[in-house]
Amino acid sequence: MRMRYTVAMTAVMGVPSVFAADLTVKVEIPRLTVAxxxxxxxxLWIEKADQSFAANLSVWYDLKMKNNEGTKWLKDMRQWxxxxxxxxxxxxxxxxxxxxxxxxxxxxxxxxxxxxxKLPAGEYAVVVEAAREVGGRELVRVPFTWPPTAAxxxxxxxxHELGAVSVAVKP
Amino acid sequence: MNHLxxxxxxxxxxxxxxxxxxxxxxxxxxxxxSATVLSGNDPWVTVDAAISNDLFYFEHNAxxxxxxxxxxxxxxxxxxxxLATGKYRSTFDLKLVQKGTYKxxxxxxxxxxxxxxxxxxxxxRGTAESLAKEIPANAEGLSVSRNQSRLEVFVTxxxxxxxxxxxxxxxxxxxxxxxxxxxxAGDTASFRxxxxxxxxxxxxxxxxxxxxxxxxxxxxxxxxxxxxxxxSVKWPSAGFYWLSATHGAAQRPAPxxxxxxxxxxxxxxxxxxxxxxxxxxxxx
Numbered sequence: 001m002r003m004r005y006t007v008a009m010t011a012v013m014g015v016p017s018v019f020a021a022d023l024t025v026k027v028e029i030p031r032l033t034v035a036x037x038x039x040x041x042x043x044l045w046i047e048k049a050d051q052s053f054a055a056n057l058s059v060w061y062d063l064k065m066k067n068n069e070g071t072k073w074l075k076d077m078r079q080w081x082x083x084x085x086x087x088x089x090x091x092x093x094x095x096x097x098x099x100x101x102x103x104x105x106x107x108x109x110x111x112x113x114x115x116x117x118k119l120p121a122g123e124y125a126v127v128v129e130a131a132r133e134v135g136g137r138e139l140v141r142v143p144f145t146w147p148p149t150a151a152x153x154x155x156x157x158x159x160h161e162l163g164a165v166s167v168a169v170k171p
Numbered sequence: 172m173n174h175l176x177x178x179x180x181x182x183x184x185x186x187x188x189x190x191x192x193x194x195x196x197x198x199x200x201x202x203x204x205s206a207t208v209l210s211g212n213d214p215w216v217t218v219d220a221a222i223s224n225d226l227f228y229f230e231h232n233a234x235x236x237x238x239x240x241x242x243x244x245x246x247x248x249x250x251x252x253x254l255a256t257g258k259y260r261s262t263f264d265l266k267l268v269q270k271g272t273y274k275x276x277x278x279x280x281x282x283x284x285x286x287x288x289x290x291x292x293x294x295x296r297g298t299a300e301s302l303a304k305e306i307p308a309n310a311e312g313l314s315v316s317r318n319q320s321r322l323e324v325f326v327t328x329x330x331x332x333x334x335x336x337x338x339x340x341x342x343x344x345x346x347x348x349x350x351x352x353x354x355x356a357g358d359t360a361s362f363r364x365x366x367x368x369x370x371x372x373x374x375x376x377x378x379x380x381x382x383x384x385x386x387x388x389x390x391x392x393x394x395x396x397x398x399x400x401x402x403s404v405k406w407p408s409a410g411f412y413w414l415s416a417t418h419g420a421a422q423r424p425a426p427x428x429x430x431x432x433x434x435x436x437x438x439x440x441x442x443x444x445x446x447x448x449x450x451x452x453x454x455x
Contacts, residue, residue, distance in 0.1 A: 072211030078453055081210065082353065086330045 021147045021171050022110025025057065025126055028163030031102040032135070039099035040130035040161055041073055043080035044107070046115070047141070049123040053083040055115035056092075057126070058107060060099045063091060076131035079139055104163075119146050130161040142167040200234055200447065201413055202275060202324045203227045203381075207352050207451040209328045214267045216326050218251075218275060221260040225383040226413045227449070229260035236261050238278065242335045244271025251275070271332035272352060277322040280342065282440055286310035299437060306437070314434035319343065319444040327352035340368030343418050343444035346400075354406060354452045361403040363396070366418055366444060370400030374416050378404055381411040409454040415447035 025044060044057040059080070062070030071090050075081045090096055094113075109116055124146050131137040138161035142154050148169040155166035202220045209216065219227070220234035233256045241249040251263040267273060284302050285294045288310060295305045306313065319342035325335070331350040338344045345351075349360035364371040378392040394402045396416075406412070419442045435441030 068212055070211075072209075072214065075208050075210035078208075079455070081208070082355075085210070 020110075021116070021169065022108055023114075023116055023126075023144065023146075024106060024108045024168045025128075025142075026104055026106050026164070026166045026168075027100075027128055028104045028165070029100055029102045029130070030158070030161070030163040034135065036134050038133040038135065039101060040132040040135070041077055041099060042128065042130045043077045043085070044126060044128050045080060045084060046119070047083075047125050047127050049125075051125075054119060054124060056084055056095050057109060057115070058097055059085070059090070059092070059095055060097045061090070063096060063098050073131070073133065076137060077129045078131075078137070079127070080129050116146065121147060126165070126167045128158075128162060128165050130158070132161055136161050138162050140165045144169050147171065198222050198224060198231055199226060199413060199415070200277075200322055201227060201449055202234070202277075202322060203411060203449055204275075204324050204326050204451075207324075207326050208453065209267060209326065211328075214328045215264055216267065217253075217262060217264045218324065219260050219262050220277075223259075226379055227381045227411060228384055231259070233257055233259055233261045234277070236263060239263065240276045240278065241265055242274045242276070244269045244273060244332045244334055246334045246337075249273060265326070267326065267328040270329035272325055272327045272335055272350070274335035275324045275326070277320075278342075279318065279320045282315055282317050282437075284313065284315045284437070286313040303437060312434070313436065315437050315440040316435050317440040317442045319442070321446045323446075323448045325351045325448070338365050338368055340365070342367065343371060343374075343416060343446040344368075345414075345446055345448060348401070351448070351450055354450055356406050356409040356452055356454050358455075359403050359405040361401060363400040364402070364416055364418075364446070365400055370396075370398065371416075371418055372396055372398045372400055374400070374418050376402050376404075376414065376416045378412050378414045380408070381413065406452040409452050412450045412452060413447065414450055415445065417443065417445040419443040 029040060042060040046054040046057065048054050061074060074085050074090060077085065123143065125141040125143045127139060127141050129139040138158045140156045140158045140162050142156045142165055144154060144167050148171050151170040153166060153168040155164055157164050200222045202218050205217045219229065220236065221229040222234050223229055223231040236254050236256060239251055241251050243249040249265060251265050254263045255261065281296055282299060282302055283296050284306055285292065286306060288307060295302055321342055321344060331352050336347050338346050344365050346363040346365050348362055354360050364374050374396045376394050376396065380390050383389060392404060394404060396402045
């Protein structure tokens with residue numbers, strides 16, 4: 001079913017336009033005034049419309065601890081852990097990154113190097129899940145359509161562990 | 172798996188029976204792991220084990236650890252460390268060396284006999300062999316029951332695996348359909364109960380959320396297994412849950428009281444098989 005749809009879409013869209021499209025995610029890590037602050041472990045991934053896992057975008061955790069001990073807390077990003085994390089041997093090239101400081105972070109995924117070029121045409125969401133040591137956990141979903149036929153942008157806002165999360169796609 | 176339990180079962184057969192107090196009907200035996208879903212290179216769990224009224228508070232008796240068994244994801248035996256028993260609880264640690272799902276179990280299988288001699292109540296526990304020697308020829312009203320019980324908990328490092336979930340086909344056992352370390356609030360999990368490896372139909376299953384002390388109602392969920400031994404539970408919220416079921420004759424009667432179930436004999440004891448586990452349900 002999906003295969004046929006993809007083929008049809010590709011025929012209409014033309015292959016090059018699929019590969020040229022890109023996706024930009026802006027994630028705001030809020031500045032929190034707490035006695036003990038740790039940068040949140042954060043996972044960014046793509047889900048299908050039924051919330052099943054489609055592809056990973058980024059995982060930020062404490063990469064610098066000796067013996068990769070930071071991986072001990074990866075399970076705290078519970079949904080990501082269930083859907084993908086527990087299948088992986090971290091660190092993963094192109095996926096793992098250090099935790100980020102409060103502020104807005106912009107990530108752009110595009111071209112053949114990202115997991116996007118393998119996505120069948122359809123409705124998706126970027127999911128951002130953050131878990132903070134001695135703090136809370138929050139998950140935000142922002143929908144998008146892939147591949148984009150025109151530039152589109154959506155956003156959502158976290159309430160405690162995440163600030164604004166926006167997803168922009170353009171052909 | 173079968174050989175793993177049977178090899179280990181003999182020396183520990185009476186461990187649990189011996190530790191349950193005589194008036195234990197209302198008490199619940201449980202193990203509580205510090206975590207059930209773990210990541211990282213060097214994960215450990217620490218487990219409390221106790222017999223109590225409330226869940227999961229240690230306020231009655233420590234559970235003896237003599238019969239503790241641990242199985243690694245590949246089915247081999249693992250070694251719990253730092254075993255200690257205090258007034259109200261026992262505790263031990265387990266290093267999760269392999270990736271996958273571990274099982275911690277306390278398995279009991281023993282006979283209990285009660286009889287009267289000249290109006291005086293007598294009672295003994297043991298094997299068929301030892302009881303045959305102990306029960307005098309002039310015993311009156313002899314009642315023999317076989318009590319099998321199994322307490323299990325599961326913990327997973329990394330991706331959940333199924334090897335330790337395979338039934339041993341002895342007594343009442345939980346055969347998970349939903350993995351016991353993949354439970355989320357709002358989801359419905361399915362399991363099966365097996366008796367000696369065959370579907371245990373029409374068994375009442377009781378599920379009680381932890382934190383009993385901090386609420387007014389017990390909040391128990393009762394479900395019955397279907398013809399295939401299957402049942403499902405929709406988790407109302409995240410937390411630890413105690414799940415238990417009993418098959419067969421009612422708990423033996425109080426001294427002097429009439430037997431609640433059929434009075435068994437040494438050759439054909441009244442059989443009672445029970446199972447309990449502690450499950451952790453995570454928030455969505």
